[in-house]
Amino acid sequence: MSTAIAADTVVTRPRPPLRPRVIRWLLTLAVLVPALWSAFGLQISWEQIRSAPADIWRLLVAMFPPDLSPEMVERALPKLMESLWIAWVGTAMGAGLSFLFAFAAATNVTSTWAANGTRMVLNAIRAVPELLVAMVLIPVTGLGAWTGALALGIHSIGTLGKLSAEVIEGIDEGPVEAAAATGGTRLQQIRWGMVPQVMPHVVAYWLYRFEINIRASAVLGVVGAGGIGAELVSQLRFRDFPRAGTVLFLTIFVVLAVDAVSARVRRRIISGQPEPGPIALFREMVGWQRALAAVAVVVVLALVVFILFQLQLAL
Amino acid sequence: MISDRPEPPRRVSSVLLPLLMILAAFTVGAVIPDPTGVVWGLAASGGTIFALRRAGIAIGGTGSAVVVIAGVASTSLTVWLAGAETFDLTPSSTFVLGLVWLVFGGAVGLIVGRLGRPSAGTNTALMWAGAGALAAPMAVTLDLLSPGEPDLTARAAMAVLIALVGGASTLSAATGIRGLAIGATVLVITVFAGAQVGFSLIGLFQNLGAMGDIPNFWPPDFNWAIGEGTWWWLPSWDFGSPTLASPLLETFRIAILGSLIGCLVALPVSFLASRITAPGRLSYLLDKGFMNVIRTIPDLFWAMFFVAAVSIGPFAGVLALIFFSLAIMAKLLSETIDAVDTGPLEAARATGGSHFPAVRVSVLPEVLPNYVAYALYILEINIRASVVLGLVGAGGIGRVLEAQRSFFQFDRVLAVVILIFVIVFIVDQISVALRRRLV
Amino acid sequence: MRGAGIAGPPRRRRIMIQFDDVEVTYRGGLRALKGVTLTIVDGELVVVVGLSGAGKSTLLRAINGFVPITGGSVRVGDVRVEQARPKELRELRSGIGMIFQTFNLVKRTSVINNVLMGCLPTVPGWRSLLGLWPAEAKERALQALERVEIVDKAYIRASDLSGGQQQRVGIARALAQQPTIMLADEPVASLDPVTSHTVMRDLRRINRDLGITTLINLHFLDLARAYGKRMIGLREGELVYDGYIDDVTEETFREIYGRAVTPDDLLEGAEL
Numbered sequence A: 001m002s003t004a005i006a007a008d009t010v011v012t013r014p015r016p017p018l019r020p021r022v023i024r025w026l027l028t029l030a031v032l033v034p035a036l037w038s039a040f041g042l043q044i045s046w047e048q049i050r051s052a053p054a055d056i057w058r059l060l061v062a063m064f065p066p067d068l069s070p071e072m073v074e075r076a077l078p079k080l081m082e083s084l085w086i087a088w089v090g091t092a093m094g095a096g097l098s099f100l101f102a103f104a105a106a107t108n109v110t111s112t113w114a115a116n117g118t119r120m121v122l123n124a125i126r127a128v129p130e131l132l133v134a135m136v137l138i139p140v141t142g143l144g145a146w147t148g149a150l151a152l153g154i155h156s157i158g159t160l161g162k163l164s165a166e167v168i169e170g171i172d173e174g175p176v177e178a179a180a181a182t183g184g185t186r187l188q189q190i191r192w193g194m195v196p197q198v199m200p201h202v203v204a205y206w207l208y209r210f211e212i213n214i215r216a217s218a219v220l221g222v223v224g225a226g227g228i229g230a231e232l233v234s235q236l237r238f239r240d241f242p243r244a245g246t247v248l249f250l251t252i253f254v255v256l257a258v259d260a261v262s263a264r265v266r267r268r269i270i271s272g273q274p275e276p277g278p279i280a281l282f283r284e285m286v287g288w289q290r291a292l293a294a295v296a297v298v299v300v301l302a303l304v305v306f307i308l309f310q311l312q313l314a315l
Numbered sequence B: 001m002i003s004d005r006p007e008p009p010r011r012v013s014s015v016l017l018p019l020l021m022i023l024a025a026f027t028v029g030a031v032i033p034d035p036t037g038v039v040w041g042l043a044a045s046g047g048t049i050f051a052l053r054r055a056g057i058a059i060g061g062t063g064s065a066v067v068v069i070a071g072v073a074s075t076s077l078t079v080w081l082a083g084a085e086t087f088d089l090t091p092s093s094t095f096v097l098g099l100v101w102l103v104f105g106g107a108v109g110l111i112v113g114r115l116g117r118p119s120a121g122t123n124t125a126l127m128w129a130g131a132g133a134l135a136a137p138m139a140v141t142l143d144l145l146s147p148g149e150p151d152l153t154a155r156a157a158m159a160v161l162i163a164l165v166g167g168a169s170t171l172s173a174a175t176g177i178r179g180l181a182i183g184a185t186v187l188v189i190t191v192f193a194g195a196q197v198g199f200s201l202i203g204l205f206q207n208l209g210a211m212g213d214i215p216n217f218w219p220p221d222f223n224w225a226i227g228e229g230t231w232w233w234l235p236s237w238d239f240g241s242p243t244l245a246s247p248l249l250e251t252f253r254i255a256i257l258g259s260l261i262g263c264l265v266a267l268p269v270s271f272l273a274s275r276i277t278a279p280g281r282l283s284y285l286l287d288k289g290f291m292n293v294i295r296t297i298p299d300l301f302w303a304m305f306f307v308a309a310v311s312i313g314p315f316a317g318v319l320a321l322i323f324f325s326l327a328i329m330a331k332l333l334s335e336t337i338d339a340v341d342t343g344p345l346e347a348a349r350a351t352g353g354s355h356f357p358a359v360r361v362s363v364l365p366e367v368l369p370n371y372v373a374y375a376l377y378i379l380e381i382n383i384r385a386s387v388v389l390g391l392v393g394a395g396g397i398g399r400v401l402e403a404q405r406s407f408f409q410f411d412r413v414l415a416v417v418i419l420i421f422v423i424v425f426i427v428d429q430i431s432v433a434l435r436r437r438l439v
Numbered sequence C: 001m002r003g004a005g006i007a008g009p010p011r012r013r014r015i016m017i018q019f020d021d022v023e024v025t026y027r028g029g030l031r032a033l034k035g036v037t038l039t040i041v042d043g044e045l046v047v048v049v050g051l052s053g054a055g056k057s058t059l060l061r062a063i064n065g066f067v068p069i070t071g072g073s074v075r076v077g078d079v080r081v082e083q084a085r086p087k088e089l090r091e092l093r094s095g096i097g098m099i100f101q102t103f104n105l106v107k108r109t110s111v112i113n114n115v116l117m118g119c120l121p122t123v124p125g126w127r128s129l130l131g132l133w134p135a136e137a138k139e140r141a142l143q144a145l146e147r148v149e150i151v152d153k154a155y156i157r158a159s160d161l162s163g164g165q166q167q168r169v170g171i172a173r174a175l176a177q178q179p180t181i182m183l184a185d186e187p188v189a190s191l192d193p194v195t196s197h198t199v200m201r202d203l204r205r206i207n208r209d210l211g212i213t214t215l216i217n218l219h220f221l222d223l224a225r226a227y228g229k230r231m232i233g234l235r236e237g238e239l240v241y242d243g244y245i246d247d248v249t250e251e252t253f254r255e256i257y258g259r260a261v262t263p264d265d266l267l268e269g270a271e272l
Ligand SMILES: Nc1ncnc2c1ncn2[C@@H]1O[C@H](COP(=O)(O)OP(=O)(O)O)[C@@H](O)[C@H]1O
Pocket: C026, C027, C028, C030, C031, C032, C050, C051, C052, C053, C054, C055, C056, C057, C058, C059
């Protein structure tokens, strides 16, 4: 069979090269050795691993259904809102300050030397996790949401500054040159040549950071820097699993909603085109997808109404 | 023949004056002593009509009348509600105020919506309603309004907040300048959020000034951190607890194991979560939806969950990082797969290969370098995440931090944080250098 | 020596592909094929010409089931394509090689890995998933590369090859399937004139030496003239010509193209 396509011409075949195989082996070693070192060094017992699925399942079952009593909702929801406000303020601080830093850290705005220095500072800020920033700040600014917002703001300067600087470095230099050619000052060149180009991407990064900061602010409560985290810690400490379930459930719910809206806005900003609305999306679906979407919408609406009723919003 | 010049696009500055008019009319009207709120309403609606005219929006006699009636209705209802004894700023009173301002917003929106897109009118109405609903609680948070006693300053504060958001959205809907409404809304939300978290610059400076007085804060206690060693040139890094396996090594081990397993699991999961490589639409939607849910849960929540499930220790930390990495990798990789050229996959299908082998030979090689780069990135994130796992009992150096924090040994906390900073910084630089070579 | 690959009149030989009144309507309502009926027998080399959008690709892709037909029937060998179950369809495809205008190579892997793709149907799933190709598959891939004379590039990344070399890897991938039918959708549209001739010669040689039934979509008339034996003309989804290429006149092209031939329709821009 295999002679069916054989050619009569005789061209010498090359030998399979050695390099890729060696590299593959080295890579495998580079992954395996640290993995084994970690696995054996952690001294996790087989017993623990074997019983883990059952343990996890038991906890999940204990958390379900979550406690959605008016008392718990009224307790958890304001804390969750606090997490949102912390994330918003932290992102706003980070966005504002990082915007200045970003131009300083872009090689096509300042000198290479200054840019690299600024970049180093931004990297350094980025290296400290938000929670640790909060821990260090607590003795200075005290326990509470303000410390949390400050911690998020500081960390966001690092991440947003780096990303924005990369956007600025990636721009088309044409408009800047055009602005220079008209005799504009350096500041005018930046304002009219650069800012309009980078703004959509930078704002998209701000929104993206907001999504991340919500998750970060949710855990700040662990060290006493405000938000929903402290609630989860205490409910788990008292082994009140349905209430811990409430915290998790509400967090997932709110973060999903914010993610969905933010992702939509980001796409809208980047593409510059209006996104298809929910009705247009629904029209495109086929039968079972419509059924699924309808069920999802009804369930979500029912949940929102239910939670609002628990807050005694009813007139 | 003279050709018509196109109308130049409107600039934000062209509507700033009208916006100021609306603001002024609302505020001035609000501070005029009048228990019925009618004067406020007349001033507010009059100012709005005048501002719309200034901005070049034709508003006829009937339109003006409707706006005036709606304005008086909204303001007098607000004053009446705020003055009534039942007004105590519950969620329901907020809700009612929203409805009240929907009246005025609806009237303005009707006129704006007739000009162009109906959606602009709807947006306007909703923004006025939202501003009305939030104005009272915002004014309270900003210390401008004490519940139960709506005096004139309180009315003015509410008026400013409502007029800012409502006026900006009206003008931007009417002129097509989107930035105006967005800017005003973001401004108001930021002020409100700042008040909620207790933002205070003065307080911050006072705190910073008093930093020297904090006990056990400065200088960081490095001697304690590095400990005594068997040899003088090799400190033990035991952070004062020689009985425990070095917490720093434990941190690395957790990060490495969690990243590795998470990334391995993420490989098949990502292929199911991409439109291009999922075997069917249903499995795609389910996997993608599940991953979106997983992704909402922060690292420490995972850690707390697993500590509660499998007890304290590094095992919980590894499990937490597995799920944390899985969620990130699945998102990054599935989006990369979505963007891949589908030609090779089509070629593989044309040879008669079944689905997964065809995907394996055609798509995997294209995304493999990205996968490795993402894995390095995830290792980098996980090292940062793993240092805090110990705060909730999931192993690693965080455990030491938590212990010292509870004894208010901030100098030791500071020493550990600085140490972590140095390590993470170095790991970051290595990882970035490696990733740059990959893709 | 045009069309020397076929000995004897077509109707004596086994029917490979049979279109009966085939209709293709895409989602959105565009009718891409309108009642096409044609027969292709074993070992033929057929060129399909027509303007862009005439339905050439659709015709080809209906043969291996990439485009579901909405009326009539397509028979390949003994298989009714429109009725084939997924597994039968995969079996059918394993006997049909396909060559693409944009080559569709996996750029980030070696040439031989690309050609091994052609062995997918004959290799157990787990082996291909792990990348553990059996020795006979590798042998087959190397032979296919030898046939298109680029075996020396076997271990080079596909992205490092020139356009013409990439298309020959594409042909080798199809050959590795040991197909009985070869479908080439504008195989030279992305190549320069000289390379175009090399690739076309390769295709004709394969058709002659291995007796593989070959369908080639072409945009350029002079290439069709030079390499085809039988020509099919499509215009707006309708079959407007089916016959020997030697019988083709200026008038025929006018019918297919709806206008006179211009230099743009020729690869080398020369007169016909
Ligand atoms: N997947 C598709 N969906 C909808 N219409 C298509 C699709 N593919 C091709 N068409 C349309 O069908 C017609 C024929 O296309 P095609 O067979 O690709 O023509 P050709 O290959 O001759 O240029 C064209 O009008 C094209 O726009």
